[in-house]
Amino acid sequence: MSGYQVNGSVVEHDEEGYLTDIGQWSKDIAEVIAKAEQINMTDEHWEVVNFLRDYYEEYQIAPAVRILVKEMTKKYGKEKGDQKALYALFPYGPAKQACKIAGLPKPTGCV
């Protein structure tokens, strides 16, 4: 298994870059994962990541894309909160790529 280098220590991830132990997540690790994904974390990125983590804490799974869109629309209005805007933030998809940065397991199945 390989890992992310964070502040001098190594945090293990699986072959796809998802953390093997979600308990090891920190904001610093999120920045490192984002960098590996070629994403520059802005406030909007953090908004998504924080929402995913809060939702996960409550429901033990990431929210549906539609729920995420609804939340972002509430915060940023229709223009900046729709699915296209989310894909602009996370080009590989808000579900998978944002989950990876948030330290959450990958959504599996036909998604």
Next chain:
Amino acid sequence: MAEAKSDFDPKDRGHGDPLELPRLACGAMAESKPYVATSGQQNALGFPGELAPDWHDKAIARLGELVDNSRALRVYLDSCVKCGACTDKCHYFLGTSDPKNMPVARQDLLRKVYRRHFTFAGKYFPWLVGAADLTKDVLEDWYSYFHQCSQCRRCSVYCPYGIDTAEISMAGRDIMDTIGLGQKYSNEIIGKVFNIGNNLGLPPKALRNTLEGLEEEIEEETGVAVKLPLDEKGADILLVTPSADFFASPHMEGLIGYAKVLHEAGVSWTFSTHASEAANFGMFIGSQENMQKVALRIRAAAQDLGVKRLLFGECGHAWRVAYSFLDTLAGPFDFLDKNYPIPQHIIEFTHDMIERGKLKFDKSKNDEYRLTFHDSCNVARASRMGNKPGGQFELPREILRAVCNHYFDMAPETIREQTFCCGGGGGLLTDELMDVRTKGAMPRMRALNDVAEEHGVTHMAAICAICKAQFSKVLPQYGFDREGIVSVHQMVSNAIILTGSKQAEEFERRNLVATAK
């Protein structure tokens, strides 16, 4: 990454004849392999955790069991005459140019080992009959190329002997699982069904929250309190749908459509947490035991809730398992109401309601969509709908025509029983296989481009969760809009006029104005 490197440019390759023969590129896809399942993921399904030292003998023994238990498999392995009819029929061959993706070559990966051990000529004169030992290299080839088959069965339509390559790739995967070499994507998912109840790993609390959120949204949109009930004992209908419908887009937009139709039909229905998954990846890995274990969850839920009818949502291979195998796997379903199809597809349900004049639509609500329909392989070639031959092709199209004004079919050699796979079926819908998925989608993307240019088609509808997820990923690569893939029931949802809804009021007002003029 196990991803194969490639200079394939989808935008460049997305135009032209969908059936164009490629120039051969031997071994081009040899390195395309999915991630291997961990020992934990293997053990959860009753398979050994890793490749054992005696893997070769175990593999041959398993192959022997498979051909003993399945006359069909033995005939498929015995009867190929190398006529060549299948060679240019696989979307993965057309897209990758790798001759090992010709169906006959894929079959031969297993056939040569079968001949070596189970035929007289192969035992004594292997060089005469193309028989070969199962070496580590052959096993590597199995792992690569049996995971470049989406088990879509297009090739079998053209084979004069009806050889079914899907059965052969399933057997190959079954043998590999048996010796401890499983595929992470499928096996991890089957484990989640056993543990949590669905492919996604969606726990009951999250499912309930999702459904309640949708109820609020629908009421906001229509003014009508449409319910999405969960675990409701005594409901008449159990709706089993792919868990992607609770999570992804455009899947969820289809789910909203099911709920509206069921509400308008006035039936009592429910989802189940125990059977919160229609998909059955046990089929993809060729494991009868796991397929049965997944299917039995549906039976248990139906009995526990005391329902009278069983309805399936938009999921391609689930409908194959439901329509063709469910009774054998988990039957008899003699406790269900025999006045209705057992099981029934949501497309059949909606179509029936339309035919009986029970649903009203405002087709103009879909005027921004110029639609075509992608026949999903398992529905098209391994099932049926309605009570007429070809119903699985006609019913979804008739629904689309009933709810939208602009519908156009793609080229006839790419639809109906000749339909091309989306490129992500059969357990290939995983990120590390994106290269083969993109290439395999090429014939479909070309056919779509043709109708986009000729008829201005903007959207493609489908009734399979895998197709929807796959196209959301590959459409942008081929220069289409990501949201160009839609659910059939999403289109129904857009146009349906629920009794007493805001849309009904608006529709009547418009009609009054039109009459007054």
